[in-house]
Amino acid sequence: MADQVITGTDLSRLRELNSLTVVRALRDQPPATVTELAKLTGLSRPAVDVIAQGLVTGGWATVVEPGASSVVGRPARRYRFRATAGHVIGVDVGGHKVLALLADLDGDVTHTARRSVAADAGPAERLAALDQVLAEILRESGKTAEDIWAVSVGVTGPVDASGRTTLFSPMPGWDSVDLPAHLSDRFACPIIVENDCKLAALAERWQGAASDANDIVFLLAGMRMGAGLIIDGVLRRGYGGAAGEIGALKAVRWLTAPEHLQRCPGVPATVGPDDAAAWVFNAARAGNRDARTAVTRYVKDIAIGTAALVLALDPQVVVFGGGFSRSADLVLEPLQRELAKLCLRVPDVRASTLGADSVALGALRLALNEVDRRLFTAGLSAPIAPRRE
Amino acid sequence: MADQVITGTDLSRLRELNSLTVVRALRDQPPATVTELAKLTGLSRPAVDVIAQGLVTGGWATVVEPGASSVVGRPARRYRFRATAGHVIGVDVGGHKVLALLADLDGDVTHTARRSVAADAGPAERLAALDQVLAEILRESGKTAEDIWAVSVGVTGPVDASGRTTLFSPMPGWDSVDLPAHLSDRFACPIIVENDCKLAALAERWQGAASDANDIVFLLAGMRMGAGLIIDGVLRRGYGGAAGEIGALKAVRWLTAPEHLQRCPGVPATVGPDDAAAWVFNAARAGNRDARTAVTRYVKDIAIGTAALVLALDPQVVVFGGGFSRSADLVLEPLQRELAKLCLRVPDVRASTLGADSVALGALRLALNEVDRRLFTAGLSAPIAPRRE
Numbered sequence: 001m002a003d004q005v006i007t008g009t010d011l012s013r014l015r016e017l018n019s020l021t022v023v024r025a026l027r028d029q030p031p032a033t034v035t036e037l038a039k040l041t042g043l044s045r046p047a048v049d050v051i052a053q054g055l056v057t058g059g060w061a062t063v064v065e066p067g068a069s070s071v072v073g074r075p076a077r078r079y080r081f082r083a084t085a086g087h088v089i090g091v092d093v094g095g096h097k098v099l100a101l102l103a104d105l106d107g108d109v110t111h112t113a114r115r116s117v118a119a120d121a122g123p124a125e126r127l128a129a130l131d132q133v134l135a136e137i138l139r140e141s142g143k144t145a146e147d148i149w150a151v152s153v154g155v156t157g158p159v160d161a162s163g164r165t166t167l168f169s170p171m172p173g174w175d176s177v178d179l180p181a182h183l184s185d186r187f188a189c190p191i192i193v194e195n196d197c198k199l200a201a202l203a204e205r206w207q208g209a210a211s212d213a214n215d216i217v218f219l220l221a222g223m224r225m226g227a228g229l230i231i232d233g234v235l236r237r238g239y240g241g242a243a244g245e246i247g248a249l250k251a252v253r254w255l256t257a258p259e260h261l262q263r264c265p266g267v268p269a270t271v272g273p274d275d276a277a278a279w280v281f282n283a284a285r286a287g288n289r290d291a292r293t294a295v296t297r298y299v300k301d302i303a304i305g306t307a308a309l310v311l312a313l314d315p316q317v318v319v320f321g322g323g324f325s326r327s328a329d330l331v332l333e334p335l336q337r338e339l340a341k342l343c344l345r346v347p348d349v350r351a352s353t354l355g356a357d358s359v360a361l362g363a364l365r366l367a368l369n370e371v372d373r374r375l376f377t378a379g380l381s382a383p384i385a386p387r388r389e
Numbered sequence: 390m391a392d393q394v395i396t397g398t399d400l401s402r403l404r405e406l407n408s409l410t411v412v413r414a415l416r417d418q419p420p421a422t423v424t425e426l427a428k429l430t431g432l433s434r435p436a437v438d439v440i441a442q443g444l445v446t447g448g449w450a451t452v453v454e455p456g457a458s459s460v461v462g463r464p465a466r467r468y469r470f471r472a473t474a475g476h477v478i479g480v481d482v483g484g485h486k487v488l489a490l491l492a493d494l495d496g497d498v499t500h501t502a503r504r505s506v507a508a509d510a511g512p513a514e515r516l517a518a519l520d521q522v523l524a525e526i527l528r529e530s531g532k533t534a535e536d537i538w539a540v541s542v543g544v545t546g547p548v549d550a551s552g553r554t555t556l557f558s559p560m561p562g563w564d565s566v567d568l569p570a571h572l573s574d575r576f577a578c579p580i581i582v583e584n585d586c587k588l589a590a591l592a593e594r595w596q597g598a599a600s601d602a603n604d605i606v607f608l609l610a611g612m613r614m615g616a617g618l619i620i621d622g623v624l625r626r627g628y629g630g631a632a633g634e635i636g637a638l639k640a641v642r643w644l645t646a647p648e649h650l651q652r653c654p655g656v657p658a659t660v661g662p663d664d665a666a667a668w669v670f671n672a673a674r675a676g677n678r679d680a681r682t683a684v685t686r687y688v689k690d691i692a693i694g695t696a697a698l699v700l701a702l703d704p705q706v707v708v709f710g711g712g713f714s715r716s717a718d719l720v721l722e723p724l725q726r727e728l729a730k731l732c733l734r735v736p737d738v739r740a741s742t743l744g745a746d747s748v749a750l751g752a753l754r755l756a757l758n759e760v761d762r763r764l765f766t767a768g769l770s771a772p773i774a775p776r777r778e
Contacts, residue, residue, distance in 0.1 A: 014403055158703075158733060167733050215628040229701070236620055238703020239604040240734045246700040248733055251640050251693050304640050308697045311635040312618070314547075314627020344547065344556050344637055345629045 018043055022051045023060055023081070023375070027106075031064040031078035052079045059085055059383045083108065085383035086149040088371060089137065090363030092196065093130055093155050093179075095119050095171060096274075099360045100133040102141050105149070107206075107368055109361075113137040119274065123173045127182060134186070145187050149385045150367035152192040153179055154199040154359040156224070158242035163193035167242060170224055188387050190370050194237075196220060197244055199362030200354070201228025202235050204319045206365045208354040215315040217306070217347070220322035221331075223262075223277065225254040225302060227309060252305030257298050264294035281327035295330050303338030310343045321352030328352070407432055411440045412449055412470070412764070416495075420453040420467035441468045448474055448772045472497065474772035475538040477760060478526065479752030481585065482519055482544050482568075484508050484560060485663075488749045489522040491530050494538070496595075496757055498750075502526040508663065512562045516571060523575070534576050538774045539756035541581040542568055543588040543748040545613070547631035552582035556631060559613055577776050579759050583626075585609060586633055588751025589743070590617025591624050593708045595754045597743040604704040606695070606736070609711035610720075612651075612666065614643040614691060616698060641694030646687050653683035670716035684719050692727030699732045710741030717741070 018041070025040040026032065034052060038045045055061040062082050066075035083106035092099045096119055102111040113133040117126055130153075138144065157169035163180040183191045201218035210216045216230040227244040229236045236243050247254035261277040266288065271279045283291035306318060320328050320335065328351030336349045354361055374386045407430070414429040415421065423441060427434045444450040451471050455464035472495035481488045485508055491500040502522040506515055519542075527533065546558030552569040572580045590607035593599045599607070605619040616633040618625045625632050636643035650666040655677065660668045672680035695707060709717050709724065717740030725738045743750055763775045 227701070231620055231625055232623065234621065236702070239705040239736070240703050242700075242703040242734050244701065245703070245733055246697055249693070249696050249700050249731060251642075252697060253640075304638070307638050308635055308641060309701055311631075311638050312616070312633065312698055312701050313625070314629055314631040314634070316628040342638060344634055345631050347628070 018047060019051050019054065020375075022048060023055065026055075026061060026079060026081040031080040033076040033078050035076065037079070055079070081106070082383070086371065086385060087141075087143060087147055088150045088152070088364060088367035089134070089148055090199075090360045090365070090367055091130065091133070091151070091153040092199075092357075092359035092363060093126060093153055093171075094196065094359065095156065098126070098129040098133050099357070100137045101357075101360045101364055102137050102143070103364050103368075105368065105371065107364060109364070111137050111141040113140070120172055123171075123177045126171065126174070127177065130182075145189075146385060148187060148189050150190045150192065150370045151183060151187050152194065152199075152363040152367040152370070153183070154194055154196040154363045155179070156196050156226075158238075158240070158245055159193050159195045160241050163191070167240075168248075184388070189385050190367075190374075190388050192366055192370055194363070194366055195226075195228070195241070195244070196359045197226035197228035198235055198237065199228070199360075199366060200321050200352075200358035201230050201319070201362065202365045203354050203358040203362035204321060204352060205230055205233075206361070208358065208361075209319045209321075209350045209352055210317045213315075213317040213348075215313065216317050216319060217309045217313060217315045218319045218321055218352075219302070219306065221302065221320060221325065222323035223258050223274070225257065225305070225322075227305075229309075229313065231313065231315075246305050246308060249305075252308050253301040254305040257301035260294045260297040260301065265290045277324065278326075281324075281330055284330055285327075295327075296334065299331055299334045300338060303335055303342065306335065307339055307342035310339060310345075310347060314345060315347050317348045317350060319350050319352055321354070321358055323356070325352040325355060407436060408440050408443065409764075411437060412444065415444075415450055415468060415470040420469040422465040422467050424465065426468070444468070470495070471772070475760065475774060476530075476532060476536055477539045477541070477753060477756035478523070478537055479588075479749045479754070479756055480519065480522070480540070480542040481588075481746075481748035481752065482515060482542055482560075483585065483748065484545065487515070487518040487522050488746070489526045490746075490749045490753055491526050491532070492753050492757075494757065494760065496753060498753070500526050500530040502529070509561060512560075512566045515560065515563070516566065519571075534578075535774055537576060537578050539579045539581065539759045540572060540576050541583065541588075541752040541756040541759070542572070543583055543585040543752045544568070545585050545615075547627075547629070547634055548582050548584045549630050552580070556629075557637075573777070578774050579756075579763075579777050581755055581759055583752070583755055584615075584617070584630070584633070585748045586615035586617040587624055587626065588617070588749075588755060589710055589741075589747035590619050590708070590751065591754045592743050592747045592751035593710065593741060594619055594622075595750070597747065597750075598708045598710075598739040598741055599706045602704075602706040602737075604702065605706050605708060606698045606702060606704045607708045607710055607741075608691070608695065610691065610709060610714065611712035612647050612663070614646065614694070614711075616694075618698075618702065620702065620704075635694050635697060638694075641697050642690040643694040646690035649683045649686040649690065654679045666713065667715075670713075670719055673719055674716075684716075685723065688720055688723040689727060692724055692731065695724065696728055696731035699728060699734075699736060703734060704736050706737045706739060708739050708741055710743070710747055712745070714741040714744060 021041045038048045061079045064078040083104040090101045100113045101109045103109045113136040115129045157165035169175045179193045180191045197220040204210045214233040218228040220226045261280045264280045280291045284295045410430045427437045450468045453467040472493040479490045489502045492498045502525040504518045546554035558564045568582045569580045586609040599605045603622040607617040609615045650669045653669045669680045673684045729735045
């Protein structure tokens with residue numbers, strides 16, 4: 001092809017793109033030398049050298065000076081992404097608790113705050129608990145709201161584009177709550193509300209049971225059962241935010257499956273409805289016949305809806321998560337057996353490794369995704385907390 | 390940020406990227422001037438001018454000289470993507486027919502070939518019909534196999550990574566057929582085999598009932614019922630190519646739904662099993678009470694599996710396609726009513742506008758996607774038919 005005219009605009013665009021390429025390479029790995037960064041990015045060494053120095057000046061990177069241990073020649077300095085340039089908060093507003101995590105831009109959690117809430121608590125009580133954990137986590141970390149780059153909150157029920165659960169929420173009165181509006185009094189940064197199952201799915205792929213997979217069906221199993229779907233590596237919300245709500249269909253039996261546990265003969269009268277399932281799982285583990293039958297029936301029923309998702313999406317991995325994942329030892333094998341009967345191709349069935357923290361961790365991941373999205377589309381200014389668009 | 394060193398390698402990478410940017414802009418629209426292309430691509434006018442001339446020399450674009458009708462000044466020449474630089478073939482190997490379409494790189498169909506096959510025909514007979522339509526379409530278009538840049542074939546049953554339907558195929562003996570091997574004797578270009586429902590979904594989004602949507606559940610409805618899923622604008626195959634096979638699950642009733650039509654009282658003995666459904670739809674349209682009941686029951690049953698997909702994926706649009714879409718007038722309204730009862734959020738339910746050609750058209754689209762993929766990743770050489778990797 002003929003020679004080509006390169007204008008000043010073209011060059012400035014190239015510089016910006018190359019700087020972002022280097023930031024991205026820095027984020028994903030341990031401190032790197034200019035030579036390593038040049039190899040990773042495909043850019044020339046001289047170009048990377050100039051960019052890296054610019055990133056240090058701009059506040060995006062720090063220099064790691066070489067130690068005295070090097071043997072030959074002058075050892076190369078390394079550059080590290082400055083993860084403490086900003087922080088994010090991830091919250092799980094669940095049926096029984098509110099849990100908040102604070103992390104730096106690498107996703108390393110530095111502070112945690114938790115408060116119990118009664119399952120039948122109204123919206124005011126739940127919002128008060130949320131406010132308390134947020135105040136506590138800022139206080140304990142010595143941060144102010146201005147230090148936070150994104151806040152993400154997980155709630156039960158499908159979340160629409162406005163961040164509300166208008167279609168349906170099992171938390172009493174919660175469908176009327178406007179969480180983004182509530183939080184915007186305190187935080188000027190982006191606020192993202194998302195469904196709990198979807199967040200837990202994100203977390204399991206980020207640092208849990210499915211970190212090797214791009215096609216994941218995540219099951220949040222408890223007295224309610226929901227699903228979060230990751231397809232080709234991306235969390236799928238659906239057109240109206242209601243993807244994963246297959247449990248609403250009677251024919252797939254998720255609605256009634258937990259009743260086998262709740263109504264199991266022999267559950268002592270002193271055990272409340274919220275704890276009946278745990279009692280049954282324990283009794284089944286100890287060999288109680290009624291309890292084992294209840295668990296078998298429970299698994300057969302959740303297998304129907306799970307098979308529907310597996311047949312629809314053909315995932316690599318099914319992750320069994322949520323409160324009941326504590327009893328994955330009793331569920332995984334029979335679930336895999338049922339799926340083998342019902343499906344054309346049976347995926348790996350694995351237990352969640354994140355347990356009760358998965359929703360809050362997924363909220364952190366979503367907050368970090370939002371920070372990245374802004375970083376890599378808005379271009380590189382000096383690191384400051386982004387404001388809502 | 391500090392000044393940056395730009396090396397020869399950086400510049401050559403930039404030139405390649407910019408050329409591809411211009412080709413992409415040319416492909417997606419009517420003939421464009423250098424000024425228009427500069428606007429579309431964000432590149433400078435002088436850069437686009439040089440690139441466009443290079444693309445003409447290379448065979449990727451043609452010049453459209455301005456007409457005499459211009460009033461003021463020297464009118465600008467326009468550049469057009471040279472769609473006839475290559476051709477692709479899309480084929481539907483169906484239960485009752487083999488249909489092939491030949492198109493240029495814009496996807497404009499120039500030739501069609503079709504041959505009937507008996508539903509119970511074995512693999513040898515079906516492959517012979519395939520060979521015949523391919524020979525015919527090359528002969529009639531005056532092309533040779535070397536002129537074809539990609540061949541894509543739709544078949545029934547989930548297609549694995551090797552292009553075979555090893556998991557399951559309703560066509561007798563077809564699960565043993567290695568279609569890529571069979572076709573590679575004739576064609577050196579990429580050969581892609583894909584599931585018929587998935588291809589029909591692609592076609593409906595490309596130029597059918599769902600061209601406005603990114604989240605689509607496509608139903609291929611006939612004596613068998615299958616689904617193709619487009620999520621966030623991309624056709625989803627699943628980890629093992631078996632996405633959309635929810636019909637295999639008894640609980641969602643797709644397996645048995647067509648029996649309501651086949652077993653409808655009053656179907657004349659002279660009407661064969663393949664034509665019973667058509668008879669029932671016609672009778673229902675004419676007011677026959679048994680036929681109307683059969684259609685109602687059929688719709689209630691297909692609604693269960695459809696609701697499972699809608700609840701799982703929360704699509705914008707459900708497209709009712711396949712052979713039964715000829716009777717969409719009887720199906721659409723009751724199907725939407727059933728979904729309203731079963732789902733949290735009800736999508737648009739629409740009839741296919743492509744009918745019996747949808748699978749072959751989707752095969753064309755997939756072949757064009759493959760051409761684009763190679764074009765935009767392998768880089769721009771002169772236009773020649775790509776060879777299999």
